[in-house]
Structures are given as structure tokens and as C-alpha cells.
Amino acid sequence: MATIKDVAKAAGVSIATASRVINKSPHTSPSAIQAVQLAMNQLGYRPNANARALVNKASNTIGVVVNDVSAPFFGAMVKAIDTVASEQGKQLLIGSGYHNSDKERNAIELLLNSQCESMVVHSKGMSDEELYKLAAEIPGMVFINRIVAGLEDRCVALDNYKGSFLATEHLIKNGHRDIGYICSSHNITDAHDRLNGYRDALSYYGLAQRDYYIEFEEPDEKGGEQAMVNLMAKNIPLTAVATYNDYMAAGCMAMLQENEIRIPEDVSIVGFDDGLIARYIYPRLTTIRYPIQIMAAEAVKLSNQLLESQSIAQQNRLFLPILVRRSTVANIIPRTHINTETIRK
Known part of the structure; x- marks a missing residue:
């Protein structure tokens, strides 16, 4: 070096x-x-961030890199970080990476040049190798919603696989056999893990995996709507759909309702994230809770510990998702007579 x-x-x-x-x-x-x-x-x-801060008497700032600061999910994350930062008398500097390696790199460089003392980074575009090198230069850098190889003790993440498994399992236990999946088209670990959770839940309960029951679109309302259009066009006997996030679920629900398909009587829906939209669309959305506020606060706490050279436990800070039951899943066991306990064995 x-x-x-x-x-x-x-x-x-x-x-x-x-x-x-x-x-x-x-x-x-x-x-x-x-x-x-x-x-x-x-x-x-690139100069060591701590050394540069000493020379410049850096201001008390926390740098945050997110995918898109305008997205409600990341807005909740930034707000949680800002709450902790305010309690510590610190200010936030925010950059958006848009799941693009160059933009993420530029955002981190901007925060470095602004002499941030600590950094909470949501990166999906940059490689583990590059992030590992950056972390060696930036002692206060913490990664959120990602496990970086070799830096597990500096990562705060959610078990996305488990969350998607829970969502699909909930549908199966309510009698559904024909379950579609609406997935993000972004080539990121979250999308891969959630898709694998859906697939493995089907396999675990002895149900067939059918690729034509899966659609990939942008992870927003428009993408969810288009994915549901595509599934409907295939004329397959869906009774339920699991989705990548609540916004795709909302788009999916809008499409069904416009076509006078009842939720959950005709088609059941499960989202992911438990954002505000899940509580205020109708019917209220059954979903998987993503504890982003708690995770963000933990990330700031971890960054401070690293800066103060405190002993850090060598562990994965992998948070567990929780199923939130609301009103978009119907129980159809009397019609299908699925015995999930028998299938489990």
C-alpha cells in the first residue's frame, strides 16, 4: 500500500x-x-481517515451511504441513524449509491473528503474485496444489510432467506399450493436470498418449484403491477403470491383489485419489510417485518465502538425477521386439505 x-x-x-x-x-x-x-x-x-481527521480537526459527522435516499425504506434507515447521531451531538452526511459500484465508490469518497469520523454503508454494487480494503483505511466504517467476507464483526444484516421462507411457509400452512413469487430484478444478494427462501420453502413442504410462477421486475409499485400482469397473462391457477417487498405487493394488489379479483378471497398476498404502506393499504398487508430502525441504531453504536477502539465481539449481527399477520392471507385448508405436518415429516 x-x-x-x-x-x-x-x-x-x-x-x-x-x-x-x-x-x-x-x-x-x-x-x-x-x-x-x-x-x-x-x-x-488514500490517506487514513483517522489521521486526516486529526490534522483537520474533523467535524462530528456520520457518513451514510444508501441505495436511494428518496425511497421510504432508506428514509426510515436514515431517520433512525439521525436520531442516534443527534443524541450524540453529531450531524449526518448522506450519499446515494443506487446499487452501482461507481456511484457507491464516489459517495464513499465524498464522505471521506468531508472528514466523516464514522460511516454506515449500504453497498450492493462494490465487491467484498474493495470494501475490505476501504474498511482497513476507515476504522469507523460499518456495513448494513450485508455480510462482507472477513469483516463479519463490522456488519449488521437481516436474514433475508429466513424472511422469505417464513412468508412462503405461512401461505403453505394456510392451504395454498399454487404460490407465485414476484422478485426484484436487481442482481443483489437480497433478491437472491429471498428468492431462494421461497424456493426452499416449497421444496421443504413437498411442493413443486415452477419457474413460470416467478416474475422479475423493478422493486417498486410499478414493477409489482407489471409482474402481476405477467402472471395473470400466463393463466396459471394462482391462489397466492409472495413478493420481494411491500411496494411490489401494493402494485400487485392494485392490479388484482382493478380486475375485480378479491384479496384474500381469490388471491392471498404477502409482502416484505413492513413499511408504512403495509399498514395503510386495504386490505392491510400481511408481511415480514424488517427491523431497519433497530439495525440502523446498532450500526451507529458499532461504528462508535470501532472509533473508540473498544473490544468488538467476533459475531454476525444477523437480525431475524418476523411474520406480521394482517388481512391479505386467506385460509383455504378446507378446500385443499393440505396437512403441512404430514408434509413436514
């Missing part, structure tokens, strides 16, 4: 000059700035 000495040598300046450029000190010539920045780019040099 390149050092400031290597940067100074490559730029043809003294270490003191290189330090002034790196720390954006005044009274540095434009030529020196250009030479040092070029050397930093060529060598892939």
Missing part, C-alpha cells in the same frame, strides 16, 4: 508539501496540488 512518502517522491515534492495538499491546507501552489493529486491517483493512495 502506498504511503505519503511514496506520493511525495512520485510528485517531486517534500513530504510536508504532500501533507499540505492532502489535508487541503492553504498557501499551497497550484503546481504542487496538481503534482500530488496526480501521484495519488497513479499510486491509488
Whole structure:
């Protein structure tokens, strides 16, 4: 890994000059700035965040990287982090990565240049290897909703597989055999884990896995609506649909209701996340609770412990999802006579 000495040598300046450029000190010539920045780019040099904070007397800030700050799920996450930050007299700086490696990288770089003392990062685009290297340079960096190989003790995540298994299992235990699945089209671990949870629940209870019962779309209301259109066009005998998130479920429900298909009498629906929308659409949505507020608070607490060099337990902070029963699942066991206990054996 390149050092400031290597940067100074490559730029043809003294270490003191290189330090002034790196720390954006005044009274540095434009030529020196250009030479040092070029050397930093060529060598892939990034100053240690703690050292930079000491030189610059960094403000008390927490950096947050999310997929899209305008999405309600991430809004809840940011609000939870901000609540903890406010209690500690800290401010938030927020960047959006949009599940894109370049945008995530740029957002992290922006937070670094703003001298954030700690960082809570929701990254789905960057590789484990790159995040591992960044974490070595940023002692207060914590990852949320992801397990990064080699950094398990700095990760706060949800068992997405278990959540989707629970959702599908709930439908099966209510007598459903023909269960569709509406999945996110994003190539991220959350989507893969939730799809696998659906598939494995079917297998566990002795039900066939049928790929044509699965649709992939954008993880929002419009995507859920389109996915339901696609499933209906196939003319398959669906009695239930599990979905990637509550917003896809809402779009799915709107499509069914517009076509006078009753929920849950004709088709049962299960969402995922338990966002506000799940409580206020009609019928109220049965879903899987994602405790993002608790997880976000835990991430900030962990980041502070890392910054203060406190002992951190070597463990996965893997939170468990909970099934929230509301009004969108009908029990059809009298019609189908599925004995799930017999199937389980």
C-alpha cells in the first residue's frame, strides 16, 4: 500500500508539501496540488481517515451511504441513524449509491473528503474485496444489510432467506399450493436470498418449484403491477403470491383489485419489510417485518465502538425477521386439505 512518502517522491515534492495538499491546507501552489493529486491517483493512495481527521480537526459527522435516499425504506434507515447521531451531538452526511459500484465508490469518497469520523454503508454494487480494503483505511466504517467476507464483526444484516421462507411457509400452512413469487430484478444478494427462501420453502413442504410462477421486475409499485400482469397473462391457477417487498405487493394488489379479483378471497398476498404502506393499504398487508430502525441504531453504536477502539465481539449481527399477520392471507385448508405436518415429516 502506498504511503505519503511514496506520493511525495512520485510528485517531486517534500513530504510536508504532500501533507499540505492532502489535508487541503492553504498557501499551497497550484503546481504542487496538481503534482500530488496526480501521484495519488497513479499510486491509488488514500490517506487514513483517522489521521486526516486529526490534522483537520474533523467535524462530528456520520457518513451514510444508501441505495436511494428518496425511497421510504432508506428514509426510515436514515431517520433512525439521525436520531442516534443527534443524541450524540453529531450531524449526518448522506450519499446515494443506487446499487452501482461507481456511484457507491464516489459517495464513499465524498464522505471521506468531508472528514466523516464514522460511516454506515449500504453497498450492493462494490465487491467484498474493495470494501475490505476501504474498511482497513476507515476504522469507523460499518456495513448494513450485508455480510462482507472477513469483516463479519463490522456488519449488521437481516436474514433475508429466513424472511422469505417464513412468508412462503405461512401461505403453505394456510392451504395454498399454487404460490407465485414476484422478485426484484436487481442482481443483489437480497433478491437472491429471498428468492431462494421461497424456493426452499416449497421444496421443504413437498411442493413443486415452477419457474413460470416467478416474475422479475423493478422493486417498486410499478414493477409489482407489471409482474402481476405477467402472471395473470400466463393463466396459471394462482391462489397466492409472495413478493420481494411491500411496494411490489401494493402494485400487485392494485392490479388484482382493478380486475375485480378479491384479496384474500381469490388471491392471498404477502409482502416484505413492513413499511408504512403495509399498514395503510386495504386490505392491510400481511408481511415480514424488517427491523431497519433497530439495525440502523446498532450500526451507529458499532461504528462508535470501532472509533473508540473498544473490544468488538467476533459475531454476525444477523437480525431475524418476523411474520406480521394482517388481512391479505386467506385460509383455504378446507378446500385443499393440505396437512403441512404430514408434509413436514
